[in-house]
Amino acid sequence: MKEYSVKLSILKTLSQGGFHSGEELGDKLGISRAAISKHIKGIQGWGVDVFSVQGKGYQLAKPIQLLDQGVLQNNLANNVELIPIIDSTNQYLLDRVDSLESGSVCLAEYQAKGRGRRGREWVSPFGSNLYLSMFWRLDAGIAAALGLSLVVGVAIVEALEDMGLTSVKLKWPNDLYYQDKKLAGILVEMSGQAGAAANIVIGMGLNLMMSEATQGITQPWASLFEVAKNQEIDRNQLAITMITTLHRTLDEYERYGMSGFVEKWNRLDNFINRPVTLLIGSKEITGIARGINEQGAVLLETENGLESYIGGEISLRSRQ
Template sequence: MKQASKIIRQHILSLLADGQFHSGELIAQQVNLSRTAVAGHISQLADWGLDVFKVKGKGYRLNQGFALLSAEHIKKHLRRPGLSMIQVEPVLPSTNAEMKLRIAKARHDLADGDVILAEVQTDGKGRHGRKWTAPVGGSLTMSMYWSFPDGYQSMAGLSLLVGVAICEALRKFNIEDAQLKWPNDIYLNGRKLAGVLIEVEGQIGATAHSVIGIGLNVNVPDTQYDVGQPHSDLTGYLGETPDRNRLAAAVIESLREMLPEFTQQGFGKFVPYWEALDLFADKKIVLQMGDKRFSGIDRGVDQSGALLVETEDGITRFHGGEVSLRGI
C-alpha cells in the first residue's frame, strides 16, 4: 500500500475510533480529499474488518468504538521504555512478515525485544498457514524480534516459553486460569484465546534471528466472529474490555523478563511452569502427525519442549512440526 493511502486511512481510523458519527464532508476536509475518495478509503477499511455503517444525514460511525494502539501509551506501562523499539502500524499484511523483512534489510539495526504491532492485519497467519482472523480494535497482534547467538538448536521450547510469558502477563489482569495447549496455544474456559507463531531467519550454525508472533483475542464475540474453532476473548471473560496498550506492555514486559534466561539456559527451568498450565495434563489425547495417529496420556514436556505421551510402549517424545493435539 502506498504511503499516502496509509496515512489517509490511519487518519480516518483515528477519527472513527471514538465510536461517534463523522460526516463524510468533515472527514473529506480533514484528509483533503473528495467525499467520493473518502468513501473508497472507508470501503477498504470495511473490507479489512472494520465494522463501519453509514446513516444519511449523520455520516459514518463504527459499530463499536475502541482505543487505538499507541507506542507512546505502551511505553508508559514499561519499566524501561527505552530498552527496545515499540512501533505501531495502522495496517500490515502481517506483523511477522514485516519483522522478517526488517531482519533481511537491517539485521544490525534490530535489538532484542524490538516489537511491531498492527491495528489491521490483512494476511495474518497461524500455524500450518491457517488464517488468523483479527477484527480491527478487537485483538492484539504483535511480533517481537529476539536473537539466539548459539543458533537454531538453542531455541528448543521457545513457543512454550512464550505461552508461559503470556499467561504470566494475563495475571496482571486478574486472569489466573488461562491454560496452555502444546505447543503454542493459550486457552481460557476451554476455548482458544491466543496463538503463538515462531519463525526463524538465519543460516545453520550462525545466529538465529527469531520472530515471535502473537495474536490475542481481546474483544472477539463468538456470536459475531467465526475463527474456525471455538474461541474465547478477554472482554467476555472480564465483563469489560481491557486497555490494549496496557495489555501489550504486560506481554512485552513478561517476555523481556523470561527471554534472557531462556536464551542462556534453555527451557529446563520453565518446564514446571508450563506443566502447571497444561490444558491436557494427565488426560488421554490424540495426536495427528501426517497420516499417522497416536493416542496416549499427556505426561507433560521435557527440557527441549517435546511433548511426553505415555503409550502402551512407554513414554514417547513428540516435537513440533505437523502435529495437532486434541483431548479424548
C-alpha cells in the same frame, strides 16, 4: 502507509465515539462525501463494523482503542515500531534481521497476510486483537531454540495473570486456550547457520474483542474480553505488559534454558491428564496427556507406556 492515511484518520475520528457525518469527515480531510463513503467501505473490508444512519452519519458498532506509538515507546526500553496496516509483523522483522537490535518489536492494527503455524492464515481484523512480533538474537544458536514457543506461551499467560486475567491455559506446542477454545497463537520463525547466533522472530496473535461475525476462522475461539468478564482492557497497557514480560522471559531462557519452565508449563497445560489425539502427518496417536519434559516434548501415556514426541499437533478432538 500513505495510501491508508485517510482511512486511519477517519478511524481515529470514529474511535472518539458518537456519530460523524460524511460532510464533517470530508471537510476535516479535504475530500468529498462520496470519497468518505468509499473509504468507509475499505475500512469495513478490514473487519471493522461501521454503520451509517441517514441524517446522522457514521458510527462504530463498538468502541476501538487504537494503539499509540508514543505511549508504547515511552513505557518500553525496546525499539518499538507501530505499523497500523501491514502484511505480517513477523515478515517485517524477518526482512530486517541484519539491522535490528535484539528485543525490537513490531505491532500492527491489521495484518493483510497474517500467518500461523504450518502456513495457515491468521485472520487479523483491524483494531480487534493484538498482533505483535519481537526479534531476538539467540547467541546459543538454532539448536538452543528448541522449545522456545513453549517458553513464550508461559510468558504470555504469566503476563495475563499479572494483569489479573486468570484461567488461561496452554496447548502444546504454541497456543493459548480459554475454556477449551483458542485464545492466542504463537509463531516462532528463525534463520541462521550452524555455529552462529540464531535470528529469532516470535509472533503472537491474541484475540481481544473480535466480532463473532468474523469470517475465515475454522475452530472455536475465545477472546480476552471473556477472560476479563467483559471488563474493558487497555490495549496499550496490554502490549506493554506483553513486551516487558516476553523480554524478561527470553533473557531467563538464554541463561537457564528449559529448566524451570517445565513445572510452569505443566501447571498451565490445558490438556494435562486428559485423553488426547496427537496428529503426526497422517498418523494418529491416542493417549493421556502428561505434560512436557525438559526437551519440550509432549508426554503421552499410551498402551506402550509413557512416550515423548517432539513433532505433531494435539487434536482438539479429545477422545474419551
